[in-house]
Amino acid sequence: MKAIVFAVLAGLCWGIGEVVTRAVLHSKEVGPLAAIAVRSTVALPLIWLAYLGAVHVFASPSEPQRWASTASAGTWAMLVLGSGLVAGAAAMIFFYVALSLGEVSRVKPVAFALAPATAVVLGWLALGETMTLRKAAAVLLILIGIYLLSTAPQKVGVAAG
Secondary structure, three states, X not given: OHHHHHHHHHHHHHHHHHHHHHHHHXXXXXXHHXXXXXXXXXXXXXXXXXXXXXXXXXXXXXOOOOXXXXXXXXXXXXXXXXXXHHHHHHHHHHHHHHHHHOOHHHHHHHHHHHHHXXXXXXXXXXXXXXXXXXXXXXXHHHHHHHHHHHHOOOOOOOOOO
């Protein structure tokens, strides 16, 4: 249940943050790359403080203290390339450019629905996680939702009476 609570909190924070980000980007006063730079600059010290607190204050068992010197080359490669470059940089760049071009009510659900669908399929294929009929149906529903959001008409006209 804790995982779901934290996931809900993350979703709420991202939802609020992206609505604000979309407003900033559509003001045309700030571009998508500047917005990512500011977001990352503000977030990074707080993330490091949270990490240090988890390790040194709370002694969290999920945070190994000497990971930087004991992690294997393969783990470092996945961390840097997969998490850092693909998810941390490329995804953020693509997402912020999308936000600068479109409606948050379409861009956010498409990006953040495709992410779990991709994770379910790759978790099954690459990590050997269980694929159930229920998971497959959920992925199918997500993909249908993405299709409906991405192909919907841009604006609905209202006839003047």
